[in-house]
Amino acid sequence: MSGLLIDNISMRFDLPNGGSVQALKNVTLDIKSGELLSVLGPSGCGKTTLLNIVAGFLAPTEGQVVVNDHAVKGPGPERGMVFQQGALFEWMTVRENVSFGPDMKKMPRQDSMKIVDRLLEVVGLQDFKDKAVYELSGGMQQRVALARCLANEPDVILMDEPLGALDALTREKMQSLVLDLWKETGKTIILITHSVEEALLLGERLLVMAPRPGRIHKEYRLPFAEMGVGADLRAVKKHPDYAKTREEILAMIWEMEEEIMGRTEESA
Amino acid sequence: MTGLILLAVYIAIFAVSMVIVAWATKRFFTRADFTSLKTVTFGDESAVKANRAASVISVLAIFALWVAFTNSSLPLFKAKGPFEGIVEFTYTSTLPDGRSDDATVSILVYPEDVQLTEDANGAPGKIPNKPDVDLGEGFAKNDTLVIPRYGSKLISVFQNDEFKKSDGAIVTHLNGQALTPGEQIILSEGRLALTEKGTPFFEPSTGFRMARLYLPAPEVTTNRFLQLNREGYRNFTLLEHTWASLQRVLLGFIFGALVGIPLGYAMGLTNWARGWFDPIVEFMRPVPPLALIPLMIIWFGIGETSKVILLFLAALWIMAIAARSGVSGVAIAKVHAAYSLGAKKSQILRKVIIPNSLPEIFTGARVAMGVCWGTVVAAELVAAEKGLGMMIMVAAKFQLTDIVIVGIILIGVIGFAIDIGIRKLEGWLVPWKGKV
Numbered sequence: 001m002s003g004l005l006i007d008n009i010s011m012r013f014d015l016p017n018g019g020s021v022q023a024l025k026n027v028t029l030d031i032k033s034g035e036l037l038s039v040l041g042p043s044g045c046g047k048t049t050l051l052n053i054v055a056g057f058l059a060p061t062e063g064q065v066v067v068n069d070h071a072v073k074g075p076g077p078e079r080g081m082v083f084q085q086g087a088l089f090e091w092m093t094v095r096e097n098v099s100f101g102p103d104m105k106k107m108p109r110q111d112s113m114k115i116v117d118r119l120l121e122v123v124g125l126q127d128f129k130d131k132a133v134y135e136l137s138g139g140m141q142q143r144v145a146l147a148r149c150l151a152n153e154p155d156v157i158l159m160d161e162p163l164g165a166l167d168a169l170t171r172e173k174m175q176s177l178v179l180d181l182w183k184e185t186g187k188t189i190i191l192i193t194h195s196v197e198e199a200l201l202l203g204e205r206l207l208v209m210a211p212r213p214g215r216i217h218k219e220y221r222l223p224f225a226e227m228g229v230g231a232d233l234r235a236v237k238k239h240p241d242y243a244k245t246r247e248e249i250l251a252m253i254w255e256m257e258e259e260i261m262g263r264t265e266e267s268a
Numbered sequence: 269m270t271g272l273i274l275l276a277v278y279i280a281i282f283a284v285s286m287v288i289v290a291w292a293t294k295r296f297f298t299r300a301d302f303t304s305l306k307t308v309t310f311g312d313e314s315a316v317k318a319n320r321a322a323s324v325i326s327v328l329a330i331f332a333l334w335v336a337f338t339n340s341s342l343p344l345f346k347a348k349g350p351f352e353g354i355v356e357f358t359y360t361s362t363l364p365d366g367r368s369d370d371a372t373v374s375i376l377v378y379p380e381d382v383q384l385t386e387d388a389n390g391a392p393g394k395i396p397n398k399p400d401v402d403l404g405e406g407f408a409k410n411d412t413l414v415i416p417r418y419g420s421k422l423i424s425v426f427q428n429d430e431f432k433k434s435d436g437a438i439v440t441h442l443n444g445q446a447l448t449p450g451e452q453i454i455l456s457e458g459r460l461a462l463t464e465k466g467t468p469f470f471e472p473s474t475g476f477r478m479a480r481l482y483l484p485a486p487e488v489t490t491n492r493f494l495q496l497n498r499e500g501y502r503n504f505t506l507l508e509h510t511w512a513s514l515q516r517v518l519l520g521f522i523f524g525a526l527v528g529i530p531l532g533y534a535m536g537l538t539n540w541a542r543g544w545f546d547p548i549v550e551f552m553r554p555v556p557p558l559a560l561i562p563l564m565i566i567w568f569g570i571g572e573t574s575k576v577i578l579l580f581l582a583a584l585w586i587m588a589i590a591a592r593s594g595v596s597g598v599a600i601a602k603v604h605a606a607y608s609l610g611a612k613k614s615q616i617l618r619k620v621i622i623p624n625s626l627p628e629i630f631t632g633a634r635v636a637m638g639v640c641w642g643t644v645v646a647a648e649l650v651a652a653e654k655g656l657g658m659m660i661m662v663a664a665k666f667q668l669t670d671i672v673i674v675g676i677i678l679i680g681v682i683g684f685a686i687d688i689g690i691r692k693l694e695g696w697l698v699p700w701k702g703k704v
Contacts, residue, residue: 055604077610087599090700091700100609101609104606104612134700148609149608152608152610
């Protein structure tokens with residue numbers, strides 16, 4: 001099994017007012033199969049752009065993304081995506097949402113129903129199968145989104161701030177769920193987040209990106225994800241290294257943010 | 269004048285009933301729901317709900333005013349009515365040599381709609397005969413005549429006198445009161461005047477009620493409705509007229525939707541179609557369908573075809589724009605998610621774009637139906653054999669105001685029913701609307 005290679009990607013596009021933006025510059029990243037990667041950075045560092053390029057929604061101006069030895073040309077079912085919110089189909093029930101991927105492949109109904117039942121049990125929504133998605137709470141909706149993504153058996157799961165809109169308690173429960181699913185399924189997961197704590201907990205490998213142009217600033221190898229599997233996340237957070245790393249990254253991002261602010265003020 | 273009184277009464281009913289209902293609600297009902305605990309309601313749209321008591325009183329008030337200000341026979345409050353019956357006055361004819369003589373004029377004021385009513389045997393009413401009077405003594409002779417309510421008449425008092433105007437006779441007094449030409453006397457029965465040329469003129473008092481020609485009483489309108497239902501109008505039953513209009517609207521709307529929705533999707537999904545159809549749609553959208561009627565008649569004649577095509581055009585642009593904005597309203601995350609789950613373009617269209625645009629399409633359908641229903645009536649004003657618009661137009665030419673009102677009420681009720689129908693369908697097909 002091969003992983004995912006982000007090969008020297010740059011992205012630059014023209015603005016209507018004549019200027020241009022260097023959103024990403026020479027980003028290279030080799031992600032092994034089954035790796036849990038979290039990406040962190042101040043706003044405007046190009047982390048969402050990077051994810052959209054991997055998903056195939058955007059084309060880089062230079063470089064390429066290679067998944068399973070094939071260059072990415074567009075979106076595909078081997079790269080599943082979980083969005084922040086609002087990506088579920090309100091006109092479908094929970095069950096129909098989860099079976100969307102299998103249905104697109106014209107999988108026989110009895111097979112897809114088996115997958116749906118199993119995954120809804122995994123995410124703890126077996127009693128909500130026939131509910132409309134707008135009847136569910138925000139946390140439940142994100143569980144559906146996870147199950148929908150998993151039902152399609154992707155090799156890589158791309159998550160664009162999937163827990164960003166949830167309240168703190170729900171968020172912590174969902175973090176545990178993501179860790180457990182990662183361990184259970186062995187999928188490669190790339191997770192974009194604003195939250196330093198989330199990036200620490202949900203990243204064996206953590207990338208801090210810097211803005212203007214968007215690039216990889218620093219990379220960490222972290223033990224917390226492994227520690228958090230099936231364990232109490234609050235216990236993990238008490239680990240002395242956790243607090244130390246968190247402070248280090250926070251300081252780094254503060255510095256970048258202030259640099260951006262300073263630059264904006266100069267230009268203004 | 270009557271209009272201002274009507275408005276004042278209406279405003280008074282509005283205000284007084286509001287105060288009474290508010291008092292009664294407070295006195296006799298205790299509400300314990302959440303909204304009742306809100307202190308800020310002015311400005312909080314969610315706290316504003318239609319007061320059903322107000323709706324009922326509103327409809328009843330219109331009905332009561334309708335009764336009060338028409339010559340209705342219903343035993344409800346009535347505004348002062350027009351004078352009806354016999355009025356008499358005297359005039360004094362004076363000759364150039366100073367001789368003068370008095371004579372009486374008897375006027376019978378009869379209901380102006382007497383020929384439209386039926387007596388107990390079902391025979392149509394007749395204009396009554398002039399009251400019988402003696403010619404009387406002296407050279408001025410008594411006169412008699414009939415005037416309809418809301419009418420007026422110049423009274424040729426000299427026609428049966430011994431001395432006429434050509435003999436130098438002039439009217440100097442009315443009811444014993446000296447009058448010069450141009451002056452008038454107000455009686456409780458009406459206005460008595462001497463014209464500039466010296467001819468007596470009588471106008472019976474009209475009161476505050478409207479004549480049948482302007483607004484027929486509710487029971488007259490109801491009877492007319494029942495009669496139309498029984499006998500039809502102009503060779504077609506009322507149902508056939510209604511169905512003719514409805515059929516044109518439905519055909520026009522369905523064709524408009526069948527063409528407009530795919531057109532809107534194309535405009536929302538491809539650059540070329542957006543660029544190609546944008547000028548056409550944006551140009552045609554502000555053109556009112558009514559302005560196209562002459563062209564439709566020139567191109568397609570006066571038959572059904574031109575009417576259905578007109579309604580098709582009325583619905584087409586509205587549906588196209590609704591579908592286009594339905595497509596642009598799709599959250600990009602949903603489209604991305606569907607592609608990531610392996611959907612192809614045709615699957616994206618069927619499973620994501622079409623369902624997501626349904627709320628917009630329903631809003632468009634309601635607007636289009638309203639416009640079509642309004643346009644069909646106008647389209648039928650020109651050379652139609654049947655249809656509610658034709659019925660109204662022809663009835664208006666014969667001054668049959670009751671038929672006009674029956675038609676208007678039917679149009680309103682059916683339009684309302686169509687709107688409710690679409691809303692029900694929307695609630696059933698788009699249950700997620702407003703909940704996301």
